[in-house]
Amino acid sequence: MTERKVIRAVNGLNQQIDSVVEAMQLAEPYLDSESIDLAASVIRKSESRRQLSSEHVVVGLFGATGSGKSTLFNALVGSELASTGVIRPTTTNTVAAIWDTENSGELLDWLEVTDRHVIAESSGPKRRSAKNDFDSGLLLLDLPDMDSTRVEHHEIAKRLVGQVDFLVWVLDPQKYADASIHHGYLNSLRSQQGNILIVLNQIDRVAESDRNTIVSSLRDILLASGLDRLPIVCASATTGEGLEEVHRQIAAAAKNKAIATRRLRADVDQVVHHLSEELGVGKVRLPSxxxxxxxxxxxxxxxxxxxxxxxxxxxxxxxxxxxxxxxxxxxxxxxxxxxxxxxxxxxxxxxxxxxxxxxxxxxxxxxxxxxxxxxxxxxxxxxxxxxxxxxxxxxxxxxxxxxxxxxxxxxxxxxxxxxxxxxxxxxxxxxxxxxxxxxxxxxxxxxxxxxxxxxxxxxxxxxxxxxxxxxxxxxxxxxxxxxxxxxxxxxxxxxxxxxxxxxxxxxxxxxxxxxxxxxxxxxxxxxxxxxxxxxxxxxxxxxxxxx
Known part of the structure; x- marks a missing residue:
């Protein structure tokens, strides 16, 4: 994205936020608490994110226990940074992979991520070509399992879903239809479709003859939830299948310096649409x-x-x-x-x-x-x-x-x-x-x-x-x-x-x-x-x- 487009996106977001802030100041006594809380939360988050590094793009890997999320994370960064295994839950805290530390500290503090690892330029799987190297502004996060039995881990995952710039949802091909995943998380992110990637991980465990059926079924489920524009990538961190495509999608997101603005813009749009639906009329006439x-x-x-x-x-x-x-x-x-x-x-x-x-x-x-x-x-x-x-x-x-x-x-x-x-x-x-x-x-x-x-x-x-x-x-x-x-x-x-x-x-x-x-x-x-x-x-x- 050109610098002019980035500036235009930022200006558009600023104008929207200013309009919403002024509107809320006028209407706070008359709106229901749900609308007030939603607007306040989004504006507060947007204001905080705008003041932090605009050169970094935060990409978060989300997934349930057993989806292979941490294994995929390690494969992408080329290091065993996240613990993997079969013990539930596997990921107990957020792990960050950092390609450029400059100005990243305050952003990670805002995200409340303390487990930070700087990735050397030579890091990464050998299969990755030089042209697909991650942008230096990437902050890749491996989040706690969203179905963690520990409440604090579940709350961390829920909070970061609303904070990261780009979301990678890692699904187990045998549990991709889990209602808790769709109704608990994905359904609330309809406005973020341009900032979400679905990775059907551990695809090597599925027979090739069944893969198209699973992908088609997943698309139908997403379509029923209003998520009809999400890209789906079949991958396996173990065999390397599809890993290049996952890497390419994340690399493209990391190079898009306006993606954070787009993410915030989508959140603000959601608030605006919510408030707009409750307007009734755009203008009322004074009594004659x-x-x-x-x-x-x-x-x-x-x-x-x-x-x-x-x-x-x-x-x-x-x-x-x-x-x-x-x-x-x-x-x-x-x-x-x-x-x-x-x-x-x-x-x-x-x-x-x-x-x-x-x-x-x-x-x-x-x-x-x-x-x-x-x-x-x-x-x-x-x-x-x-x-x-x-x-x-x-x-x-x-x-x-x-x-x-x-x-x-x-x-x-x-x-x-x-x-x-x-x-x-x-x-x-x-x-x-x-x-x-x-x-x-x-x-x-x-x-x-x-x-x-x-x-x-x-x-x-x-x-x-x-x-x-x-x-x-x-x-x-x-x-x-x-x-x-x-x-x-x-x-x-x-x-x-x-x-x-x-x-x-x-x-x-x-x-x-x-x-x-x-x-x-x-x-x-x-x-x-x-x-x-x-x-x-x-x-x-x-x-x-x-x-």
Whole structure:
């Protein structure tokens, strides 16, 4: 592989890892523990391996007891490094053959391999040609038997299966169909098919007429497990049959300096595909503005927005009647209670946010309406999310709603209802009303003076007339009519203005409540969905880079 391809492979892996790391930081609270553990394990392993020698390729020989794995290992390195025999288990610790020690120490420390042997350049079976010599960057490992009766040996083999760059599975031709081998190990490595070699060892123990049947049967088993691209080499470390092909495959792997990156890439791809399958959708839409408005309006109405707006209308008409009505009848308006005052609203306050209203507690129906509106809004927002993403936002919104009632009360108390100040024309009308009343009173007194003067035998000058009507009579009639007409006219105007005040008050209340609803429900939901969309975009991007 050219240096450019190696660099491209490394860059691709780095981008994938960065995407997965960022995605996990966003989604860790919402994913199941299995997905988190899988991603964390792979990322941790990938980060560790990337920091170690890139000039070395780690090839591991895996196999069960009696498969001839250690014998094959010795034949490949040309030295009796691994113990062989019939005692179970034969291999009890990992043995490493090293062709180049430079920068290999830290890598072997990471692999936790302590039994290390440096191979001289002249080492190796005589049958091997010079052109097939192993690359100096090869680290060949003989692992403990994977079916070892000792738990620690089994754990070492299991751990190294996930760490080596290239896996050589050594199978006994008489036990190649062992279910524990396939279901316990090979089935979990479907993503690593380009980094696995199957060696059907000890083939000399099988009659030549049966070999094709065994190989065909093994391929069928591998195919059923989704491993359809694994090369199979029949070999015998004892007779040397097939040993050159095994050597050639390992040598090719050792020369491929990007194989470690490819191995890590396959592991990361597996994580990405796993996370991608759980996405559900690549992007979710935020709830519509219409849904948000409906939610805000429902909560505002449940907290009495319409009722308060009606009270504003009534209160304005009462206050206006007291200020603009006929002075002789305005006292009747004081017999009616101001609904805003009963709710402790509509008053000037130095700090309205510290005040509370006297509104009645929310009824069961009103509370149910709020809960239903919020549930509907949240459900619409999360209906396309994976199940693991559903509950956290419900819990967060539910917690916010517990604080909403008191906050809404304070917000309504601080809302400008538009009736705290008197209308500019009320004093003018009030002045005219009093002038008309005084004029009517003056006319009445003038008229009353004539019979009173006659009773006391006084002669008063005759009252002037206008069009035959006595001036005091005219003043009385005009004063009374003016007060009545002005009161009726102002009442009509006040009703119109009161409806305008009602609409403005309702809008202001809804605006105040809407701000709280956005803080408690809308914004957390939007932020939550945006977090999911960023997570989904990262996973989708990483999946597109998957091989």
């Amino acid at each position: 503005q219409m849904s948000q408005s409906e939610l805000e309006r429902t909560i505002a109405n449940a907290h009495g927005a319409q009722y308060i707006a009606d009270a504003v209308e009534t209160s304005y008409k009462l206050r206006a009647a007291r200020r603009t009505g006929w002075p002789l009848t305005t006292w009747l308006t004081r017999l009616r209670n101001d609904p805003l005052q009963r709710m402790n609203l509509g008053r000037k306050r130095d700090d309205p946010e510290l005040s509370i209203t006297s509104r009645p507690e929310l009824s069961v129906a009103e509370s149910a309406a709020i809960d239903h509106a919020v549930d509907t809004y949240v459900q619409q927002a999360i209906e396309d999310l994976p199940d693991s993403w559903n509950e956290p936002i419900r819990e967060q919104v539910g917690s916010n709603l517990q604080q909403l009632d008191g906050a809404v009360d304070a917000a309504i108390a601080g809302t400008d209802l538009g009736i705290e100040k008197t209308s500019w024309w009320w004093p003018l009308v009030k002045f005219i009303q009093w002038v008309s009343l005084l004029a009517a009173l003056a006319g009445a007194l003038w008229l009353a003076a004539y019979p009173l003067a006659g009773y006391f035998q006084f002669n008063l000058p005759e009252a002037p007339r206008v069009e035959g009507i006595a001036v005091p009579t005219l003043i009385l009639v005009i004063g009374v009519l003016l007060g009545i007409v002005l009161g009726i006219g102002c009442s009509f105007v006040n009703r119109i203005v009161a409806k305008v005040k009602r609409r403005k008050a309702l809008k202001n209340i809804e605006r105040s409540v809407s701000g709280l609803v956005r803080t408690a429900v809308v914004e957390p939901v939007d932020e939550y969905l945006n977090t999911y969309n960023r997570y989904a975009a990262l996973i989708t991007s990483a999946a597109k880079k998957a091989e």
